[in-house]
Amino acid sequence: MSDVPGSVDLLATIEDAGLVRPAGPVDVVGGVPARFVAEPATTEQVATVLAAAARHGLTVVARGSGSKLDWGHPPTALDLIVDTRRLAGVVEHAAGDLIVVVRAGTPLAELRQLLAPAGQQLALDDPLPGATVGGVVSTNTSGPRRMGYGTVRDLLIGVTLVRADGVVAHAGGKVVKNVAGYDLGKLVTGAYGTLGLVTECAFRLHPVPAAQAYVRCRVPLAGAGGADLVGRLVATVRAAQLVPDALEVDAPVDGPIELVVLIGGTTAGVAGRAEAARRLLAGAAGPGPTGADLEVLVDAGSPPPWWSRYPWLPGDTGLKLTGVLSAVPDLLGAARTVADRHDVPIRVRGSAGTGVLYAGLPANAEPDRVAGVVEELRGAAGTAGGHAVVLTAPDRVRDRVDLWGPVEGLELMRRVKDRFDPEARLAPGRFVGGI
Structure with a gap:
C-alpha cells in the first residue's frame, strides 16, 4: 500500500470535507480493505477527489452497487474507494432523438422507471439486481436482449470520465470537449475502471414494444444429442424472418435443455411471429419420437425464472464462454462432457443467438477439478473461435486458475493504460495481465 497521509490531512486537501470519510469494515474490494471512501455527487466533485488522490499518490477503485466487485482480480493496492451512488x-432525456444522458451511479432499474413514461427503454438487462450504469459499462455486461438491440458498446454513444490526474474528458455524442485519437466509449467499456472513472454516459434508446411473447422449447435429449438438437433449433429460428429480440438457452445440471425465443413488437405482429416460431420449433426436430417429445409453449406474460440471470450463486465460480454461432452446440456439449469427466456439476446459460454463454460451478467444487474444467472449456472455446474467462471465483480457485487466459493485444492494452494512468493508480491489477 502507498504511504497514505492521515485522514485529517487528506480531508484538508478537498474543499468539501464531506466528500471523504474513513473507510469502514464493509469498504473492501476483493478482500482488500480501503483506507478512505469518497462519495461525490457531481463530475466536478469526482475531479476534485481524484486530483487530491493524485497529489497524495493514492490508489483508487470505483464502486457502484458493489454487485460485481468480486469480478476480476483483487486490486494490488487500495487506498480510496470512490462510491458513485450519489452520482445518480x-x-x-432527448425523447425525440431517443437519447439519454445519465450519471454513472444510477441503477439500471431506476433508469428503466424514469424512461417508462415516455415509452422508451435502454435495452440493457441487469443479470445482477442493483447494477448501476457505470458498473455495467466498466464490466461490459449485456443480457439476453443483446441479440436484438446490441451490447453496451453498441448503445453507448458518449461518455464523460475523470482521468487519474483529475482532468475531465469527454467523447462521443451530447458532449462538448472530445479527446482526439481515442474512442473513449469503446476503451472504457469492459476496462474494469482501469482507465478513468466514468461519471456520465449517453445512450441510444429504443421504444418499449407494445407486446412481447416468450416461445419456450424444452429439449428432452441428454448429452451431445440434446446439444445438437438445440443447434438445429437455433439455426431454424435464425434462418426464419422472425427477428427475435433474444434467443436464450438454459442447460441445467440435470433435466432438459430449454430454448427460449423472445419476440417483441406490435400486438398483432407478435402474435403472428410467436405462432410461427412455435410451429418452426415443433417441426424442426423432424419426425419420430424426438419430434413428438419436443414441448413448445408460447407465454405472452413472464419469462422463465432463470431469464437474465447468471447460472451461479454468490461464492460459486462463474465463467463466460464465447464462440461463433455455429459452435454453440459444441460448447454446450463440451460443458456436459467436461462436467462428467471431472465430476463437477456445471450449469450453462446464455445467448444462443450471439454465441455468448455463461457457466456456473458450485462453490464447494475442489479447486483442482475446477482448474481442470477451466482448462478444458478454454480449449473448447478456443476451438469454437472464442474465449473462456473466469469472471468470479472463490479465493481457493483463484489461486489455481488464470482468470483471463490468453489475450490478444495485451501489449497494446498496457500502452493505453500507461497513456491514461501512467502511475497505475486506478484499479491497479484488476484487469487482464495485471493491468
Missing part, C-alpha cells in the same frame, strides 16, 4: 439521475 438523468442529466438529459
Whole structure:
C-alpha cells in the first residue's frame, strides 16, 4: 500500500470535507480493505477527489452497487474507494432523438422507471439486481436482449470520465470537449475502471414494444444429442424472418435443455411471429419420437425464472464462454462432457443467438477439478473461435486458475493504460495481465 497521509490531512486537501470519510469494515474490494471512501455527487466533485488522490499518490477503485466487485482480480493496492451512488439521475432525456444522458451511479432499474413514461427503454438487462450504469459499462455486461438491440458498446454513444490526474474528458455524442485519437466509449467499456472513472454516459434508446411473447422449447435429449438438437433449433429460428429480440438457452445440471425465443413488437405482429416460431420449433426436430417429445409453449406474460440471470450463486465460480454461432452446440456439449469427466456439476446459460454463454460451478467444487474444467472449456472455446474467462471465483480457485487466459493485444492494452494512468493508480491489477 502507498504511504497514505492521515485522514485529517487528506480531508484538508478537498474543499468539501464531506466528500471523504474513513473507510469502514464493509469498504473492501476483493478482500482488500480501503483506507478512505469518497462519495461525490457531481463530475466536478469526482475531479476534485481524484486530483487530491493524485497529489497524495493514492490508489483508487470505483464502486457502484458493489454487485460485481468480486469480478476480476483483487486490486494490488487500495487506498480510496470512490462510491458513485450519489452520482445518480438523468442529466438529459432527448425523447425525440431517443437519447439519454445519465450519471454513472444510477441503477439500471431506476433508469428503466424514469424512461417508462415516455415509452422508451435502454435495452440493457441487469443479470445482477442493483447494477448501476457505470458498473455495467466498466464490466461490459449485456443480457439476453443483446441479440436484438446490441451490447453496451453498441448503445453507448458518449461518455464523460475523470482521468487519474483529475482532468475531465469527454467523447462521443451530447458532449462538448472530445479527446482526439481515442474512442473513449469503446476503451472504457469492459476496462474494469482501469482507465478513468466514468461519471456520465449517453445512450441510444429504443421504444418499449407494445407486446412481447416468450416461445419456450424444452429439449428432452441428454448429452451431445440434446446439444445438437438445440443447434438445429437455433439455426431454424435464425434462418426464419422472425427477428427475435433474444434467443436464450438454459442447460441445467440435470433435466432438459430449454430454448427460449423472445419476440417483441406490435400486438398483432407478435402474435403472428410467436405462432410461427412455435410451429418452426415443433417441426424442426423432424419426425419420430424426438419430434413428438419436443414441448413448445408460447407465454405472452413472464419469462422463465432463470431469464437474465447468471447460472451461479454468490461464492460459486462463474465463467463466460464465447464462440461463433455455429459452435454453440459444441460448447454446450463440451460443458456436459467436461462436467462428467471431472465430476463437477456445471450449469450453462446464455445467448444462443450471439454465441455468448455463461457457466456456473458450485462453490464447494475442489479447486483442482475446477482448474481442470477451466482448462478444458478454454480449449473448447478456443476451438469454437472464442474465449473462456473466469469472471468470479472463490479465493481457493483463484489461486489455481488464470482468470483471463490468453489475450490478444495485451501489449497494446498496457500502452493505453500507461497513456491514461501512467502511475497505475486506478484499479491497479484488476484487469487482464495485471493491468
